[in-house]
Amino acid sequence: MATDYGQGYGQDYGHGYRHDSGLGFPEEVRRHRLPAGLRAPFEARSWRELAYVLLSLPISILLFVYTITMVALGVGLLVTFLGIPLLAVGLAGCRGLGSLERARARGLLGLDVGEPEPLRMKKQGAPAWVGAVLKSGTSWRSALYSLLSLPWSVFSFAVVVNFFALGWTLMTYPLWFWLFPLFAGQDGIQLYGDQTHRVYLDNPFEITVTALVGVLFTLATPWIVRALTMVDRLLVHGLLGPTRLSARVVELESDRGVVVDTAAADLRRIERDLHDGAQARLVALAMDLGLAKEKLAEDPHAAARMVDDAHGEVKTALQELRDLARGIHPAVLTDRGLDAALSAVASRCTVPVQMEVDLPSRPAPAIEGIAYFTVSELLQNISKHAQATWAAVDVWRVENRLMLQVVDDGVGGADTSAGSGLGGLAERLDAVDGILVVDSPAGGPTRITAELPWRAV
Structure with missing residues (x-):
């Protein structure tokens, strides 16, 4: 998708925010005195991700047990009339648990996953519902998520707990090393030992080094957690969210x-x-x-x-x-194409219009008509609202896209907000996989670019 200059995407950046890869929280762009590596252990995002990993193990156990139990019962009873309804009930439960997992990922990981496709039932009633559940890919993907989440949760839980505990234990060692000689009968943490020789971390240098190693582990833990939760994000996004086909x-x-x-x-x-x-x-x-x-x-x-x-x-x-x-539908468009039709439109504009149409051939009539009415409406807007002294229209083809660009030196301020003519025009273009990009700062100039799919005659 082309960048929307001054609209849409640019507004987020203008307010001081940027978005990450789409699999986590938006991050505020600001200058910090501490680099990211030093402040990560104290950020709320790191603690939310840690909470997600810690909660994943018990939740994944419940999901796994539920899914295995219901699917096994349903498959085992397929020889009776109870098997298919029971299997449908189990898959419906997986869909519901998947909704809870999407909510948990949204709250703790900042992952905004859309709702998957709903059940499509041609008729009403229990048999239609059972058939819709069993035919739905979302049901089976939710069950697959319940099975895959357990081994991954066990691994990530073990890694995170060990790194977190080791980091904080070593980092705070100077505060509690005195407990060893007082209660354990040894000088400190035993680093090495056999029948003849033992090494303890007990002198100031070794205690300091131990604390520094703990600091390194503590600083590394948030990034390890973040890397591990990327897999969780992919699992939730890929198995619990809408597929590309359903979204399409x-x-x-x-x-x-x-x-x-x-x-x-x-x-x-x-x-x-x-x-x-x-x-x-x-x-x-x-x-x-x-x-x-x-x-x-x-x-x-x-x-x-x-x-x-x-x-x-x-x-x-x-x-x-x-x-x-x-x-x-103008006759000149049907008979002579975009060049002649747009020239006729430009001649009726209240300001001089420089027209340039560079097309190797004519597109499909539907696309040609949409291109004509797009330029026509934009030139009407210039005549009515822009207070311009000149305008320019360029039409060309780039690979499989028909490009339209209308420029004027008017007062600017055009936008695609709800209720405006440009908003309706953007919806019409979007209906045929087109794009409308508006660059119209206050005071002008205004540059509006439209993209349409190129479809040959």
């Missing part, structure tokens, strides 16, 4: 809704223009011609004037119909 299906369903709404709005606009414009004018014209017919015998001169007026009304109605037809 949801996106296409949303885009289809946008297309349907847009088409309905266009039909309402056409109906309103016909009713309030050409239709009303033709009704008035029919009435005028009826009056002229009645006056033709008794007052020919008045009838002739009324016919002349009706002739003017006919010309106006024809022009309105031409404008309406051009708004639906």
